[in-house]
Amino acid sequence: MRYVVPVALSTLALALAACATQEQTAAPNVLVAAKVTTPPTLDGNPNDAAWASAKPISVALSDGANFAGGKGETTATLKAVYSGDTVYFLVQYADPTNSIRRGPYQKQADGSWKKLRDPADKGGDDNVYYEDKWAMIWNINNSIAGFDKQGCGVFCHAGEPGKPFGNKYTAKEGELGDMWHMKGQRTAPLGHVDDQYLDHTRYDPQKSPAAGRKSDPGGPEYKGFGLVNGKPEFMNKDGKPANAGGTYYIIDGNQVPFDDSKFKPGDEVASFLIFPLKGDRADIKVATRWANGVLTSxxxxxxxxxxxxxxxFSDLNASYGFGFAAFDNAQVRHAVHYEPLYLRFAK
Structure with a gap:
C-alpha cells in the first residue's frame, strides 16, 4: 500500500503536464483565450500587458482586392484573452493604405459636385473609394452544417445572378451565423463593430438584396445623403474638407446645411451620416488604429x-468555430481564410 500514493501522485503529475502541454501546443487553427486579471484597454494600442499572456495565431488571407502589390493577400495575427464576463480580441494585419475615402463628393473645376465611384463597379463592388473592414463569422450553436470542414466557404455562394461577387446565406432554416463586421468609417469611429447575423434567406433583388446577411436590432449604423440643387445636402459643422483635416463621415448631430462658399475645386466632403449603434447591435466594442502599414483593432x-x-460563449470548456476575412478598401472583395478556426478558453 505504501506505493499507491506515490504512483497516484506521479500519475496525476503526468496528467497535469499533459494538459499543460496540450494547451501550450494548440493546433495552428485554434485561438486560445488566456485568462487575465486585468483586461486590455481598448485604445488601438497593442502594448497592454494582457496581450503578452496570449498566444497568437497567424491566419493567411487570400483572394481579396488590393492589399500589398494588388495581390489581395495578407496575414492576420489574432490574440484573445478573457476577464470576468468579457472576452477580448486583438486583430492585426498588414494593410499598406489607410482607406478612409468612402464615396466622397468632390468639387469639380467648374464648381459642380461629383460623387467619386470606382469606374469598374457594376453594383455593390467598389474597390477604389471605400473603407477598410474586417469580419468574423461564428457558427452559432454549431448549427451550420459543413462549417467544420469548409469554414466560411459553406455559406459563400459565388457566380449567382445579381451580385458580381456572390451572396452569403446558410443552407437551411435554423442554421445561423453571428457576423462581427468592423467598418472603418461607419462603425469604428463611434467605437463599435457592427453586430450582424447570417441566415438561410436567398437573394432576391427586391425582397432580399442582401440575401442571408442581416443586422441585429439596434441600427442603423449610417445613412447616405444626396445632392440637393447640385450640392451635397449636408456638411460637417466644422466646415473642413475631408481631405484637409476633416472626416469622410459626419456624426449624426454634427450636420449643418451645406455652404458651398467654404470649398474650392478639389475639396472632398462626406456623403453619409453615422449613428451610434444601440441595443443588440451594439454588443461589440472596438478601438481601431492604422499606423505604419498595419491595421490594429x-x-x-x-x-x-x-x-x-x-x-x-457560455461553456468555457467548448470550442467555438469561426471564420475571418479582411477588406482592403473593398466593399465585398475580402481576403479570406478558407479553413475553419476555433476559439478555446484556457483555464
Whole structure:
C-alpha cells in the first residue's frame, strides 16, 4: 500500500503536464483565450500587458482586392484573452493604405459636385473609394452544417445572378451565423463593430438584396445623403474638407446645411451620416488604429449576451468555430481564410 500514493501522485503529475502541454501546443487553427486579471484597454494600442499572456495565431488571407502589390493577400495575427464576463480580441494585419475615402463628393473645376465611384463597379463592388473592414463569422450553436470542414466557404455562394461577387446565406432554416463586421468609417469611429447575423434567406433583388446577411436590432449604423440643387445636402459643422483635416463621415448631430462658399475645386466632403449603434447591435466594442502599414483593432464583447443572433460563449470548456476575412478598401472583395478556426478558453 505504501506505493499507491506515490504512483497516484506521479500519475496525476503526468496528467497535469499533459494538459499543460496540450494547451501550450494548440493546433495552428485554434485561438486560445488566456485568462487575465486585468483586461486590455481598448485604445488601438497593442502594448497592454494582457496581450503578452496570449498566444497568437497567424491566419493567411487570400483572394481579396488590393492589399500589398494588388495581390489581395495578407496575414492576420489574432490574440484573445478573457476577464470576468468579457472576452477580448486583438486583430492585426498588414494593410499598406489607410482607406478612409468612402464615396466622397468632390468639387469639380467648374464648381459642380461629383460623387467619386470606382469606374469598374457594376453594383455593390467598389474597390477604389471605400473603407477598410474586417469580419468574423461564428457558427452559432454549431448549427451550420459543413462549417467544420469548409469554414466560411459553406455559406459563400459565388457566380449567382445579381451580385458580381456572390451572396452569403446558410443552407437551411435554423442554421445561423453571428457576423462581427468592423467598418472603418461607419462603425469604428463611434467605437463599435457592427453586430450582424447570417441566415438561410436567398437573394432576391427586391425582397432580399442582401440575401442571408442581416443586422441585429439596434441600427442603423449610417445613412447616405444626396445632392440637393447640385450640392451635397449636408456638411460637417466644422466646415473642413475631408481631405484637409476633416472626416469622410459626419456624426449624426454634427450636420449643418451645406455652404458651398467654404470649398474650392478639389475639396472632398462626406456623403453619409453615422449613428451610434444601440441595443443588440451594439454588443461589440472596438478601438481601431492604422499606423505604419498595419491595421490594429482591440475588440471586446460579453461572454454571453442572451441574443438569439449572437454566439454565446457560455461553456468555457467548448470550442467555438469561426471564420475571418479582411477588406482592403473593398466593399465585398475580402481576403479570406478558407479553413475553419476555433476559439478555446484556457483555464
Amino acid at each position: 482591440e475588440v471586446s464583447r460579453k461572454l454571453t449576451t442572451g441574443s438569439k443572433f449572437d454566439v454565446q
